[in-house]
Amino acid sequence: xxxxxxxxxxxxxxxxxxxxxxxxxxxxxxxxxxxxxxxxxxxxxxxxxxxxxxxxxxxxxxxxxxxxxxxxxxxxxxxxxxxxxxxxxxxxxxxxxxxxxxxx
Amino acid sequence: xxxxxxxxxxxxxxxxxxxxxxxxxxxxxxxxxxxxxxxxxxxxxxxxxxxxxxxxxxxxxxxxxxxxxxxxxxxxxxxxxxxxxxxxxxxxxxxxxxxxxxxxxxxxxxxxxxxxxxxxxxxxxxxxxxxxxxxxxxxxxxxxxxxxxxxxxxxxxxxxxxxxxxxxxxxxxxxxxxxxxxxxxxxxxxxxxxxxxxxxxxxxxxxxxxxxxxxxxxxxxxxxxxxxxxxxxxxxxxxxxxxxxxxxxxxxxxxxxxxxxxxxxxxxxxxxxxxxxxxxxxxxxxxxxxxxxxxxxxxxxxxxxxxxxxxxxxxxxxxxxxxxxxxxxxxxxxxxxxxxxxxxxxxxxxxxxxxxxxxxxxxxxxxxxxxxxxxxxxxxxxxxxxxxxxxxxxxxxxxxxxxxxxxxxxxxxxxxxxxxxxxxxxxxxxxxxxxxxxxxxxxxxxxxxxxxxxxxxxxxxxxxxxxxxxxxxxxxxxxxxxx
Ligand SMILES: Cc1cc2nc3c(=O)[nH]c(=O)nc-3n(C[C@H](O)[C@H](O)[C@H](O)COP(=O)(O)OP(=O)(O)OC[C@H]3O[C@@H](n4cnc5c(N)ncnc54)[C@H](O)[C@@H]3O)c2cc1C
Ligand code: FES
Numbered sequence: 001x002x003x004x005x006x007x008x009x010x011x012x013x014x015x016x017x018x019x020x021x022x023x024x025x026x027x028x029x030x031x032x033x034x035x036x037x038x039x040x041x042x043x044x045x046x047x048x049x050x051x052x053x054x055x056x057x058x059x060x061x062x063x064x065x066x067x068x069x070x071x072x073x074x075x076x077x078x079x080x081x082x083x084x085x086x087x088x089x090x091x092x093x094x095x096x097x098x099x100x101x102x103x104x
Numbered sequence: 105x106x107x108x109x110x111x112x113x114x115x116x117x118x119x120x121x122x123x124x125x126x127x128x129x130x131x132x133x134x135x136x137x138x139x140x141x142x143x144x145x146x147x148x149x150x151x152x153x154x155x156x157x158x159x160x161x162x163x164x165x166x167x168x169x170x171x172x173x174x175x176x177x178x179x180x181x182x183x184x185x186x187x188x189x190x191x192x193x194x195x196x197x198x199x200x201x202x203x204x205x206x207x208x209x210x211x212x213x214x215x216x217x218x219x220x221x222x223x224x225x226x227x228x229x230x231x232x233x234x235x236x237x238x239x240x241x242x243x244x245x246x247x248x249x250x251x252x253x254x255x256x257x258x259x260x261x262x263x264x265x266x267x268x269x270x271x272x273x274x275x276x277x278x279x280x281x282x283x284x285x286x287x288x289x290x291x292x293x294x295x296x297x298x299x300x301x302x303x304x305x306x307x308x309x310x311x312x313x314x315x316x317x318x319x320x321x322x323x324x325x326x327x328x329x330x331x332x333x334x335x336x337x338x339x340x341x342x343x344x345x346x347x348x349x350x351x352x353x354x355x356x357x358x359x360x361x362x363x364x365x366x367x368x369x370x371x372x373x374x375x376x377x378x379x380x381x382x383x384x385x386x387x388x389x390x391x392x393x394x395x396x397x398x399x400x401x402x403x404x405x406x407x408x409x410x411x412x413x414x415x416x417x418x419x420x421x422x423x424x425x426x427x428x429x430x431x432x433x434x435x436x437x438x439x440x441x442x443x444x445x446x447x448x449x450x451x452x453x454x455x456x457x458x459x460x461x462x463x464x465x466x467x468x469x470x471x472x473x474x475x476x477x478x479x480x481x482x483x484x485x486x487x488x489x490x491x492x493x494x495x496x497x498x499x500x501x502x503x504x505x506x507x508x509x510x511x512x513x514x515x516x517x518x519x520x521x522x523x524x525x526x527x528x529x530x531x532x533x534x535x536x537x538x539x540x541x542x543x544x545x546x547x548x549x550x551x552x553x554x555x556x557x558x559x560x561x562x563x564x565x566x567x568x569x570x571x572x573x574x575x576x577x578x579x580x581x582x583x584x585x586x587x
Contacts, residue, residue, distance in 0.1 A: 002383065006266040006292055013153065014160030015266070034154025039265045047357050048250035053501050057356055059250040061498070061537075063257025064148070065141070065216070066238045068532035069498065077219045079532075079573070083257075084216035086143070086154070 005032065005043035020089035024049075031087050038063070038070050038082035041093075049082075051097035071096060110135045110184070113449045114209050114228035116193050116397060119147015120435040121427025122234035123172075124442030125449065126179045128462075129232070132450030136185045137226055137587070139211060141192040141572070145176045147236055147427075148256065149435040151264045165263050165291070167328050186587070190214060191224070192572040196231075196400040199421075206231045206422035207401050210583070212574055219575050223583035230422045230449035233398055233410070234442060237391035237428035241277070242486050243504070243541055245494045246352030246361075247387070255285045255388030262288040269294070270384025274361055276300035276349040277388040279480040280434075283332035285386060286341060296341045297380060302389070303480055304346040304368050311479020325436055325472070350377075350489045352385055361385050370483025389482055392540060393429040396571040414463060415454060416445035424449050433476065437469030487545060496545070497538040499531020507542065511549035519546055534568050 008015040018033040022040055031040035038060050041049055048057035050071055061069040063083050070082040073094040082093075113129040115122045118140035126138045138145075144152040150172045153159045163169035180187045190213055197208040206228050214221030239254035241247065253261075253269050255277060261267040268289065274297050275286045286296045301308060336343055350372060351362040365376035398410045403418035403425065405411060410418055410425040418425050426445040427438035443462045452459060490496070492505030510522040522528065528542050529535030535542070 003261075003267060003269050006268065010293075011266060012164050012291075013157075013162055013266070015153075016158035016160075018156060032157070034156030035265050035267075039261065039267045042261070042267050042269070052248075052498070056248060056501065057250050058248070058498075060253060060257055060261075062238060062254045063260040064238060066533065066536050067254075067498065071532070077217070077575075080217040083260075084141075085218075086215065 002045040002047065003042040004045075005035070005039070008032075020087060022087050022089075022091040022093055024093045025095055033087075033089070035087050036083055037072060037074065037080070037085045037087045037091070037093060040087045041072075041082060049095045053098045055097070111230070111451050112137070112228045113230050113232060113446070114139065114206075114226045115232040115234060115446070115449075116140075116209070117147065117234035117236060117427065118142070118145035118187075119234060119236050119427060119438065120149050121236070121438035121442035121445075122147065122232065123175055123179055124439045125232045125234060125424075125426055125446030126185060126442075127175060128443045128446030128452070129450030130179065130182050130184055130446075132447050132452035134184070134229075134450035136179075136182075136450075137188060137228065138179065138185060139188045139191045139193060139209070139226075141190065141216070143189050145180065145187075145189075146172065148260070149438075151260060153263075154265065157266075165288075188213060188224075190216070192216075193397060194570055194572040194574045196397060196571075198400075198402055204421040205229075207420070212572070212578055217573060219577060221578055223578060223581055224587060225583045225585045226587060227585070228422075230424065231401070232416075232424045232426060232442075232445050232449050233401065233403075233418075233429065234425070234427040234438070234445075235394040235397055235429060236438075237393045237432060238536070239388040240390050240392045240540060241387050241537065242389050242482070242489075243494060243496045243538070244350055244352070244486075244489045245491055246354070246358065248495045248498050248501075249352050249354055249358045250356070251354065251358035251382075251384045252352050253384060253386045255281060255386045258384075258386040259285045259288055262292045266292065268292040269386065270382070271295055272297055272382050273384045273386065274298055274300065274349060274363070274380055274382050275386050276302070276347075276361075276363070277390075278302045278482065279388065279390050280329055280476065281388055281391075283329060283336070283343075285388070287332045287335050290335060290339050290341070296336075296339070297382065298342045298344055298363075299336065300347045300349060300363060301343065301345045301480070302348040302366055302370055302483065304366070307368060307481070308345055308479050311475055325434055348489075349385060349387060358382060358385055366483065367485065368483065369485040371485030371488050390480065391428060391432045392536070393432075395429065396568040398423075398425060398429060399567055400569070400571060412445075415448040416441055416466075417448060431470060431473045433469050433473030437466070437473060440465040440469050487548065496542060497526075497528040497531060497535075499533050499537075500527040500529075502526045502528040502538075504545070507545055508549060511546050517549075519543070522546055 048059040209226040426441035
């Protein structure tokens with residue numbers, strides 16, 4: 001299996017989810033309001049979405065905004081930490097790779 | 105007194121330490137601005153579910169929820185407290201030499217890493233820093249594969265947004281934090297195959313078993329740990345000491361890990377390797393304090409943590425520190441340190457009975473921290489897990505082999521030259537992840553004279569002029585001042 005979001009009806013914390021949709025490289029993905037962009041990506045079964053300098057796949061590592069492994073482009077803004085940014089309905093997410101001249 | 109003439113305390117971080125500091129400063133009569141990058145207070149320990157989940161029973165995921173809930177409502181609703189959520193402190197500006205005022209606090213407010221965030225500036229009378237810590241993870245072959253998470257990431261995802269990282273998970277590393285992580289994964293319905301503590305049982309027991317009266321004073325923490333242990337037993341999850349994940353393997357994602365028995369110094373006992381099929385693994389070897397803000401404020405360090413006096417004052421004028429940046433001791437300790445710091449920052453009377461009581465509790469908490477460190481040290485033998493092609497700096501993909509070659513070449517052996525030559529630590533994370541490991545590896549290859557005798561090199565100070573990313577467009581905009 002892969003990473004997933006606990007089903008709301010099976011979650012002992014008693015959630016009342018509001019669905020949202022983002023697109024990732026043009027493909028629509030269903031998420032829940034309050035999830036981070038990384039949470040939406042992981043829950044869709046993706047473990048990696050960024051490429052390191054050699055092209056090696058990267059996804060979430062630290063989960064709290066420290067490692068910068070999870071960077072994505074959101075609505076045209078590059079280098080957004082997916083684990084820190086809340087997903088908003090309609091967000092246009094594109095994946096990115098490390099490019100020469102990127103923020104060091 | 106009007107709001108403007110009252111003493112103004114800025115608190116950075118609304119975790120256990122910062123929230124307690126805000127409460128104590130308010131009690132001392134000050135006006136408080138509480139700043140946190142997250143949307144909700146609680147920090148790592150009381151990481152709250154997003155408001156949008158509209159959870160009916162959030163307390164299910166927390167210890168000490170009732171007290172936390174009371175405290176946060178009290179602080180955030182206090183007429184003298186301004187709560188700044190989604191606000192990152194990206195820089196601290198020191199006053200000129202001889203000037204004893206607190207540094208200026210530069211903040212950006214808005215969605216994480218957004219382009220159009222608002223810039224704000226605070227000029228408080230006193231500044232309390234409580235930014236916490238992040239996981240330390242030692243490198244090992246395959247640790248850069250997707251599906252390898254820090255223990256904190258697994259915890260933050262499960263507790264903070266109900267995402268489970270996998271269904272066959274190994275939790276490994278060192279320290280008591282592995283237990284709540286395993287517990288959260290189990291609670292969320294994942295299968296935890298085993299929890300591996302790298303230190304041998306003898307070291308762990310010696311650390312925990314010595315001076316039992318100290319443990320009694322941290323009863324909350326001990327009770328919590330006993331609960332996790334019982335949960336693990338109920339789910340038949342083995343807790344193995346003296347064993348570690350020494351390699352992760354897979355094609356584009358982790359599919360299996362190699363575990364092995366370790367000696368007390370964490371060198372591998374060959375022939376004890378086992379292969380375990382997993383879909384995720386989480387690893388943590390203790391915590392690294394987030395030192396960029398204290399260093400920007402000019403605070404001196406002691407043994408890798410912010411140096412504080414009996415009132416939690418740092419060596420920088422009008423700057424106090426509390427929580428994990430002053431030593432890794434867990435949430436109860438962070439809370440009492442926050443109380444002491446907030447009271448002093450707010451101008452409270454040091455001789456007041458409650459201040460004395462808080463300082464005594466803080467001293468006991470520190471003793472507990474020392475014991476934790478003794479029970480779960482990092483062994484010297486971990487570089488033995490590395491191979492020449494193992495990535496050490498994840499950002500720049502600098503390998504162990506490249507680091508060794510640079511360190512051994514006489515022309516480039518100086519730490520700075522190794523960095524420039526190999527780019528280790530110069531990527532987007534600015535060495536937050538690999539910094540301590542690279543420093544340790546280099547110190548071993550070419551020990552400076554004072555360390556040649558086998559002493560430990562303290563983690564390299566993380567001087568980062570920009571503590572949190574800010575975009576050029578935001579920088580160009582004039583900030584709002586004097587709030
Ligand atoms: C990912 C993670 C999960 C953890 N989970 C647990 C757990 O479940 N149980 C447990 O016992 N221990 C846990 N810990 C250990 C934890 O560090 C302590 O128990 C406790 O939370 C420390 O309290 P603190 O107040 O010092 O720091 P924290 O709780 O870390 O709080 C620090 C706060 O400062 C904020 N901050 C940091 N830098 C800035 C900045 N530049 N600008 C604005 N705000 C900033 C952060 O957003 C955070 O809210 C966890 C640690 C990590 C790293
Ligand atoms: S996973 Fe580390 S910064 Fe997002």
